[in-house]
Amino acid sequence: MVKISPSILSADFSRLCDELRRCERGGADIIHLDVMDGHFVPNITFGPVVIKSIRKCTKLPFEAHLMIQRPDKYAKNFIDAGSDILLVHLETKISLEDAIRKIKNYGVEVGIVLNPETPFEKAKKYLEKVNYLLIMSVHPGFAGQSFIESTLGKIREAREYIDKEGLNVKIEVDGGVKHHNAKKIIEAGADILVAASAIFRGNVEDNIKKFKSL
Numbered sequence: 001m002v003k004i005s006p007s008i009l010s011a012d013f014s015r016l017c018d019e020l021r022r023c024e025r026g027g028a029d030i031i032h033l034d035v036m037d038g039h040f041v042p043n044i045t046f047g048p049v050v051i052k053s054i055r056k057c058t059k060l061p062f063e064a065h066l067m068i069q070r071p072d073k074y075a076k077n078f079i080d081a082g083s084d085i086l087l088v089h090l091e092t093k094i095s096l097e098d099a100i101r102k103i104k105n106y107g108v109e110v111g112i113v114l115n116p117e118t119p120f121e122k123a124k125k126y127l128e129k130v131n132y133l134l135i136m137s138v139h140p141g142f143a144g145q146s147f148i149e150s151t152l153g154k155i156r157e158a159r160e161y162i163d164k165e166g167l168n169v170k171i172e173v174d175g176g177v178k179h180h181n182a183k184k185i186i187e188a189g190a191d192i193l194v195a196a197s198a199i200f201r202g203n204v205e206d207n208i209k210k211f212k213s214l
C-alpha cells in the first residue's frame with residue numbers, strides 16, 4: 001500500500017498539534033516538514049525550533065525536506081530537533097557524498113531530492129547509499145502548485161532502475177499530488193506520496209483515508 005506523508009506547509013500553524021493528531025487518525029505514515037531558507041528557494045518557512053516543539057505532538061516519523069543552501073552545516077540541528085529522515089537536494093553546492101555520510105553517521109535515514117529539471121541520471125551514483133529518492137513534481141518553494149506531468153517519466157525511469165538494480169530505496173513524489181492524479185503517480189512507481197494542499201484543505205482525516213484507499 002502506498003504511504004502518505006502530509007506536508008504541514010498547508011496546515012493551520014496556530015494549531016499544529018491538532019493538525020498532527022488529525023494526520024495520525026487519518027492513517028498518515030510520515031510527517032513531511034518543508035524547511036526553506038529564502039536562498040535555495042524564494043520562500044522562508046520554519047526550522048529546528050518549530051520541529052522540536054511539535055515533536056511532542058505525535059510519534060509519527062518526521063522527514064525534514066531541507067530546501068536550504070547548507071544542509072550539511074545544519075543537519076545535526078534538525079536531527080537534535082527530532083527529525084528521523086533528512087532529505088537533501090542534489091542541486092545544492094555542497095558535497096552530497098559527504099553530507100550523506102555525515103547524516104547516516106548520526107543514525108538517521110537520508111534521502112536525496114531532485115528538482116523537476118534535474119535528470120534521474122544524476123541521482124544514480126548516490127542510490128546505493130540512501131534510503132529515499134524524492135522526486136519533485138513542482139518547483140520547490142510553495143504549496144498549491146500544479147503537478148508537472150513530465151515528472152511521470154522520471155518516476156517510471158527511477159522505478160525501473162531501482163528494481164533492476166535491486167536497490168533498497170523508496171521513491172517519494174512531492175508537489176501537486178491530488179486525489180485525481182495519485183493513481184497514475186502510484187502506477188508510475190511511487191512508494192510514498194507527499195501532499196500539503198490536498199490534505200489540509202478540507203477534512204484532514206478523510207483526505208488521507210481517500211489517498212490510502214487508492
Ligand code: DX5
Pocket residue numbers: 007009010032034065138139140141142143144145174175176177194195196197198
Ligand atoms: C514544495 C514543497 C512541497 C509542498 C507540496 O516546495 O516541497 O512539499 O508543500 O504542496 P502541495 O501538495 O500543495 O503541492
Ligand code: ZN
Pocket residue numbers: 007032033034065174194
Ligand atoms: Zn516538500
